[in-house]
Amino acid sequence: MIKYALTCEHDHGFEGWFGSSADYDDQQARGLLECPLCASKAVRKQIMAPALAGTRRTVQDESTAPVREMMMEAMGRIRRHVEENFDDVGDTFAREARAIHEGKSEQRGIYGQATPKEVRELVEDGVPVAPLPPEPPKKTELN
Structure with a gap:
């Protein structure tokens, strides 16, 4: 699973969980992503630092x-x-x-x-x- 920080055209921030990066791309291309606050379909990924496990x-x-x-x-x-x-x-x-x-x-x-x-x-x-x-x-x- 991959968690992405997402935002809509109105700068509402939210997160989405996807099985893979390709799943995100597929849902985005088919217009299935929607802001939970305003229902905008203009959703994009925010810049975020990866969470890495280690010692x-x-x-x-x-x-x-x-x-x-x-x-x-x-x-x-x-x-x-x-x-x-x-x-x-x-x-x-x-x-x-x-x-x-x-x-x-x-x-x-x-x-x-x-x-x-x-x-x-x-x-x-x-x-x-x-x-x-x-x-x-x-x-x-x-x-």
């Missing part, structure tokens, strides 16, 4: 393991620093961050929870925010 990825994964471990440790240190030195304002984070930014509340480091909508609004209004790194997985939870 190179395993070698790369092994060589990047020390870097990944170092990054996980650094993120854990950042999280611990924030939790030990900043005020946890819980689900009032967005309101409190805005109040600090506007000078209506005392200037201090805070952390807490906010919805994606609240974060977007804070960023749009120029309030500096950043996500807190996730808790690192426990060594017993790793593969």
Whole structure:
């Protein structure tokens, strides 16, 4: 089986599975291919990189393991620093961050929870925010 990334004349992207390259060519020539979104028959293959199996990825994964471990440790240190030195304002984070930014509340480091909508609004209004790194997985939870 071959999977092709396809697109129609309206740039709707979708994929199609074919028994062979010749099957794709045959269906295309007979007008059997159709966009599932707009029913356009003007369908063409998109450029895509082939998926190749091999051992190179395993070698790369092994060589990047020390870097990944170092990054996980650094993120854990950042999280611990924030939790030990900043005020946890819980689900009032967005309101409190805005109040600090506007000078209506005392200037201090805070952390807490906010919805994606609240974060977007804070960023749009120029309030500096950043996500807190996730808790690192426990060594017993790793593969």
